[in-house]
Each structure stands twice: as structure tokens, then as C-alpha cells.
Amino acid sequence: MVLNLLFWIAHFFLFLFLAYISLGYFRSGRASLDLAIMLFLWIFYTTCSLMLFGLLGWLTAPALGITALLVLLLFVVFEPFRNKLFQFLSAWTSFASELRQWWCTLPRWLKWLAGTAAVFGLVRFAFLIWTLPPFIWDSLTYHLTNVGQWIHDGRIGIFPTSTARIFSPANYEVLATWFGVFIHHDIVIEASGLPAYLLGGLSVYAITRGLDGRQQAATIATITYLSVPAFLFAVTNTKNDPYVAAVYLLCSAILVNSFLRDRDVHRGTLLGQMVIFISAVLFAVGTKTYMVHLFPGLVLVGIGVVLKIHKESNANSLIRQMRSELDALGKRGKGLFALLLCMAIFLGGYWYVRNLVQTGSPFFPYGVRIEGETVLESEGNTIDLSPENFLYNLQAFASKFGDKQYRIVPDLSNTTGWGWIIYGMGLVAAGWALIQKKEFRLLFTGFLASFLVIAISLPRSPWNLRYVIWLPAIFAIGLGLFFEYTHQWPVSGRKVLVGLFWFCLGMNGIMSLTYNLIPIGQIGSMLALPALERDAGKFHLQVPVEYESVYQYVPNDVVLGYNLHENGFVYPLLRADLSQDLAYIPVRENETCPQIADELRSKDTRYLFVAPVHTEDYVIGILEKCASSGEILRERAPGLFVIKSNDQ
């Protein structure tokens, strides 16, 4: 275990170092955006390396760790890299001093608020990640099924299972393996959303600074967005939406900072920024397809800011600058840009090409219908692009606006999940910013455009606003800018404003303690278990008790057969240490008991697991009949059928 932890640290350190040395080519001239870009590069490089190792079948702690250590050793041996390595280590000192400088710019009340929020956030994340196993429906169905099976197999690929949704684009899942592969356990797998949380926060900070907000405004905007329950809950829910949201915000930050700022003041590399922008968009497309629907909003912001510059100076100067930057770029720089773009095309396109080759549809298992006409057949859900769907989704959004129908829970059932600060202060502040700030208007139009375009395709469901968890960021930015304006207010007015902010933040914090969902008794029952034995199937918030039968009666060194339907939980069957060999056993409606037993034997197992709600009723009916007739199979425990020993 100690060796595996060393491998983990080495892998982290290597890609952080690579992100640092390549950052020189992508600097924006804005510290917060540089930090966001460096974090994105770490996410991007790590995902790419795991993907390559996974496709080669080397997704194991020793393979990843030894390679990382060898590369680091090479860096120590070769002088140019060795110098960079020392530079990287000393950079942390200057980073700490910059952080101290930033802290000094904040007023006392904001230092208290930021400090309290940071401590509360850290403790909350640590406690929830450590205590609770994954429990979100889609994660247990397919997101983590991919992650768990890949770690189990040491290989990224398709495997026979009950849900076709494992074919969905999966860059997030690849990155999530990093949080489980080194320790071969899912104890910290819920931390896999934290890089997106940091990236989202840094991007909101950089956008506010790009809109001429001071450090105080940017800090308030960041705290506001990071406390939005929809984003905060999603981060530790092992789903991919926070990554799309974070990348969308990063792209907005790049556009705002690259183009809106005075060219004479701008010291960043415009070409490098564009390479990051394209890489980020492609990364998000390979994470979840709906990034394509958000893209028009970004284009609108891009066109808007270029036109603004065209008015004030000359848009051609942007192209000239990029061309001169390209000419001035050395071989190493050009090579890095080309490599990054190739990696981005790989991460953005791999899943679609694989699906096209293997199934005939790049979007498998989803179909596409445009105005009632099926363009792509589907195995499951169909994305409906039509004016009717657009109007339906706008109406549905209106009915969810204000979070009146239900309490905010991670699935965002019939709510927007924007929370107290956005509704109580952000909407009014954004109204003020829309009238007062031209650049804010431009950005707001982009966000609105993205929202309207995605409304055309949103699936009709109570939970569909999880696709727009980036939207409250614009209100958070508006609030940050508004706070800056209130400097001229009398002290009494500001005190009321600050008091209201504390109250709203506190309310968001209180509901986040247990995701506004999990009974304290259930948290207690998880705490009573040893940390490494908190299997997802033992947490009965949504998982049926039948899953416990597997842990009690099936040894983890044998194959476990299972039959679940498209929406059933496969992941808990792998166990927390991802050790269980699984085999999917399809059962047809007219199947006989001997046929089922033959199927089990052919998969080298005598166990068949089924669970109510997660297995079709007819399958459970057939198995119960087999068990009651005493023919071949018997029910060993609830949900667990075995071939009788004398029939083996």
C-alpha cells in the first residue's frame, strides 16, 4: 500500500510539473487565469496518460507509478529539465507570497468570510468523501461501472453489461480512475470532482477580474458560485456535469481575458490562449456531448468581444498578433501546440469514433430526432430537437425557478438548485450589472444563448437542470461586481448587505451538510463500518438490501453472475475494493431453468444476482419458479440464486 501511495504521488507530481513547464507557452498575463490553465493542463495531461495506458491494458498502479518515477528520474538526469524541476519547486514560494498578497487586499470581513467558508468546505468535503460511498443513481448505473470495471480489468474498453450507457463519452470516467487505481479502492473516488470544483472557482475569479472587478469582487463572485448547491452537490456525486461546467467557465474566462483587455496592457500569449480554448472545448465534448450545445454561446461572446475591439482599434491586430506569435515560437513551442491539439482531438473524438466503428452510431446508445423525424435510431433515450421540446423546457424551467416545488437534493429534482445567494442577491445584482456594465451584458448574452440552445435538446425530465449548473455563475459574477459598486455606500447600508450575504451563505452551507438528503442515521450506520468496508451496496439510500447478499455469501475470488435491466445498479456488485469478477447473464422471457443454469456455467459461475426494481419482474418470476420447483437453482439469500451443489 505504501508503495502504491508513492506511485500515486509520483504520478501527480509528474503531471503537475509538466503542466507547469508548458504553462510558459499559455500564459494569459492574469495570475488567476494562469492558475486555472495550469489546473486544466494537469486534468488534461492526466486524463490523456490514463487513457493511453488504459487502452494499452496497463491501467495498474505499478505501470503508471514506475513510468512516472522513471520519467521524473530522466528529468533529474538531463540538465535543462533539472533546472526546470528546481524552478518548479521554488515557484511554490512565489505562489505562496502571491497568495499572501491577495489575502492582504481583502477587507477584514471578507477575510473572515473566506476563511470560514474555506475551513467549512474542506471539513465538509473530507467528511462526506471519507464517510459515504457513491450513491447517485446514474453513477451506480454506468459512470462508476466504467471506472470500477476498468480498474478491475486494468484496461479501458467495452465489456458485456446490462446498460448500453457505458458507451457514453467518458473523459471524466477516465480521470476518475486516477482516484481509485493506485489504491484499488473507491474510498476517495468521490473526490474525483474536486479538480472541476477548483477549476470552476478559479475561472469565475478570472472572469470577474477580466471584467475589471477588483480582488474583492472576484473573491465574492467565487465564494458565491462555489456555494451554489447545484454545483457543490454535483462535485462529489461522481458525475461528469461539473467538468463540463468548469470547462465552459474556463473558456469564458479565456475569451474575456484575451480579448476584452487593453491590448497594450495584455502581456499574455493570444495564440496559446486559443490553443487552450480549443483543447478545453474538445476535452468537454469527449466528456459529455451537450458541450456542443453550449458552444454557440461561447462563439457569441467571442464575436462580441472581437467586434468591440474592432470598434476601438482593429480586429486584424488580433490575427496579426497571433501570426507573429506563431512566427516567434520556437520548434519546441510549435511541437507542444501541435501535440496538445492532437491530444485534444484524441480525447474529444475517441469515444464517438469507437462507437461509430462498433455500433454504427457515434452517439450510441442515444438516438436523435429532429422535428419528429428520427435521424439516428437509438437503443435507449432519444434526443429530441424540436421547437415543442424547446418550449416545454422553457416552461419546465419557469416552473422550477425559485426552487418552490421541492427541497434541493443532488439530483435536482424539480429544482434549479441555485440556492440562497443567487436568488436572494445574485438576480438583483445581475440586473444592476446588466444596466451598468457593457462587458457584463456581452457575457450575459453568451450565457443566455448557451442556455437557449441547450433548451432545444434537453431531455424532458425533472432532473434536467443539472446540464446548466454553469448558468448561476453569471449571477455570481454580477454580485461580485455589484459589491464593488457598493464601496460608495454608507457603512450602515454595507453592513446590511454583508449581513445578508453571511445569512444566505450560511443557509447554503447548512443544506449542504448532508446533501439536504441523507438521514443522519444512515451516516451513522456508515461511520460504524470500517472505512475500507463501506461498499456502495451497504448504503441503502437507493440501493436495495438484496445487494448485501453478495457481500455475505459470494467470495470475491469467484465470478458473480448478475441480471439487471438498463437502469440497474451494476457498480455496487464490484465491491468497494473493485475485486469482484462479474458476468452479465441475459435471461429471455421464455427461458427455462436448465437454460439459465447452462448460461451461468458457460460464464464460469454458479451465482446469479437479481434485485427488485433493478431487474425485470419476469426474470425474478422465472428464478423464483425455478427455486420453488427445486429444479437446479435455489435462492441462497434474498436476490441471490445459486446452482445447487450436486448440479454443478
Place this chain on the structure above:
Amino acid sequence: MINKLWNSPWLWLSLMLLATLWYAWPQLFYSLFIVYDALETYFPAGLEWVQPLLHIIENLRAGSLWWIKQ
């Protein structure tokens, strides 16, 4: 006059307080789920005191939602 109103802190504070009050109904009770749950887990006797109040709140909430939909 409009300019004076626009620059008045009390205009913005009033709007924000109104928006918070609007959001607080019924979100205040939803957001305090943990308190209700803690009562249920550790102090069920206390819940007996709170229960009638919650029923009234729930009826008011359902009533106001019905009214909004009308």
C-alpha cells in the same frame, strides 16, 4: 430623481431583502431538513412539538403553490 433613486443603497437592499423573503418561502423549511432530521433521530419528543407546526407550514405551502398556479 431617478438617478438619486438608482444610487440609493436602500433601493437595492430592499430588492435583495424582498428577493430573499420570496425565496425563503418555502425554501427556509426545505433548507433546514437536517434540523428536522436531527430532531427525528436524537430528540423524537421534540419532533412531536414541531410536527403540528410543520403540518401547518406544509398546508400553507401547498395552498400558496396552488394559488400561484391559478
